[in-house]
Amino acid sequence: MNHYCCVPQCSSWVKKNPELSFHTFPKAGKERVVVETKLGNKELVDRRQMWIRLLKIGKNPSIHMRVCSLHFDESDFLQKERVKRRTLKPKTVPSKNLPKISHDAAAGPSSRIRRTRQMEAHMLNEASATNNEATNVFPLCDDDDNVEDPQERKAAEDVLAQVDSQNTVEVVPPGPSSRDSAVQVNTPKVLTLYELITSDEKLRNFTGINNFAIFDSILEIFEKYHKDKRVRRLSIRQRIMLLLTKFKTSLTYVTLGSLFGITPDLAKTYIYEMMPVLSKILKPLIVFPSTTQITKNMPICFKEFQDVRVILDCTEIFVQSPKCLCCRIRFYSQYKSNITVKFMTGVSPGGLITYISKPYGGRASDKVIFEESNLISLLNPNRDAIMVDKGFVIDDICNLYKVKLIRPPFLRHKSQLSSEESILNAKIASARVHIELGSHRMKVNESPI
Known part of the structure; x- marks a missing residue:
């Protein structure tokens, strides 16, 4: 056979060098050899692919291609008697006279x-x-x-x-692995909302927390009671900020995912996971203050209502319509004309949330929720007062417990309100609007809560 050595920069020829032996490439997937990487790790590589890599063939060799014995060590051959043909040992790879460049790099x-x-x-x-x-x-x-x-x-x-x-x-001439495969560009890192919130003002506008000291306290308590061993895309600090941002701004999950560098579904999952834990942490902060604490933080707009201890109102939240017909009837709100969950909130004259009732269906009236909450038992008879809107028809309950009720007057069987009723209505509206907008100024001696 008229064999040539296919290794680049090798000119061996069977007629010119009859003392050399020429060997075919190993079959694909038949044998594997252990190779040590640059990092010191060991991995199994196909023997045929190792030949192609070491000899820099640059293509899939054919059955007619040969490698001469100059590229192997003498210890790589089997020495058997009565056998003229030299045979390589199993798992042998070329180790001598290896080429520096491939055929493709030298051709053109x-x-x-x-x-x-x-x-x-x-x-x-x-x-x-x-x-x-x-x-x-x-x-x-x-x-x-x-x-x-x-x-x-x-x-x-x-x-x-x-x-x-x-x-x-x-x-150094490049080998076959140094071709231009793509254009690599160093793109600048896109900052998330978590990285942009760097001041107390930004934290207050996005999360409702006044400063980072309070935020760090919430985070410390959260890490103490919530042990999460799973690997998350966002840290606990980022997930708490995500949840508080949702509560404060009511942004969609698509917008929140874009702001925090995650998908909308992942943002929704994080919020649903963090909400029960954060509720348990912040629930002890809602306490009913004493009359002394209320008096110390009484704003100017309540100078006509110094005996008011709590301002009550009911809040409704839209929910998904349940499948059960009885549940749909129970959750349907005539006022909102929709399926809602209703609960009563109490606010001090200073603007602090002091009471939250358990949730009810939207069908429940304000009077029923007030009666079942048993909030009136926390008030002092003949001393404290409650400020409500017109939906709370609780005169008989307040008279029973000797608690003063402050409510805007009704226009029943009247063409218009009297001057005294109009002035009282304006004062009540001014005080309630002042509480809702939160524009009052707290005194220096804040309550411990």
Whole structure:
């Protein structure tokens, strides 16, 4: 057979080098060899692929391609008697006379190689110009007899060698793995809302928390009682900020996902997971203050209502319609004309939430919720007062417990309100609006809650 060695930069030929043996490539997937990576790890690689990688073939070899014995060590062959043909040991890979470049790199210069060669020529031209200047300073000739002083000649050669080393650029021709596969661009990092909230003012506008000291206290309690060993895209601090941002701004999950760098479904999942835990942490903060604490923080707009201890109102939240017909009837609100959940909230004159009832269906009236809450038992008879709107028809209950009831007057069987009723209505409206807007100023001696 007229075999040639297919390894790049190898010119072995069976007729020219009859003492050499020529070997075929191993079959794909038949054997694996252990290879140590640059990081020191060991991995199993197909023996055929290892031959292709070491010999820099650059393509899938055919059945006619051969590798000569110059690329193997003598210990890689089996020595058997009465066998003229040399056979390689199992799991043997080429280890000697390995090529430096592949056939593709040596066949024709690519655009990248051309650019490298142009740069190399430019650097060599600069080095040549520098060499000419150095030659003018230290003239040399090929004949050693023409140099009068050998030490002067040696000094000139040292200078030229130093100039060559400073102006010569070593260009390594790229292999098959160094082709231009894509254009890589360093894109700037997009900051999330968590990274943009850097001041107390921004924290208050997005989450409703006044400062980072309070936020860090909530985070400390959360980490103490909530042990989560799962790996999350967002940290606990980021997830708490996500939940508080949802409560404060009521943004959609799509918007929240974009602001925090996650998907809308993941933002929804985090909010649903964090809500029960955060509710348990913040629920003890809702306490009913004493009359002394209420008096210390009484705003100016309540100067006509100094005995008011709590302002009551009912809040409704829209919910999904239940499948059960009885539940739909129970949750349907005539006032909202929709399926809602209703609960009663109590606010102090200073603007602090002091009471939250259990949830009821939207069908429940304000009077029923007030009666079942048993809130009136917390008030002092003949001393405290309750401020409500017109929906709370609880005169009989307040008279029973001897608690004063402050409510806007009704226009029943009247063409208009009297002057006293109009003035009282304006004062009540002013006080309630002041509470709802939260524009009052708290006194210096805040309550401990």
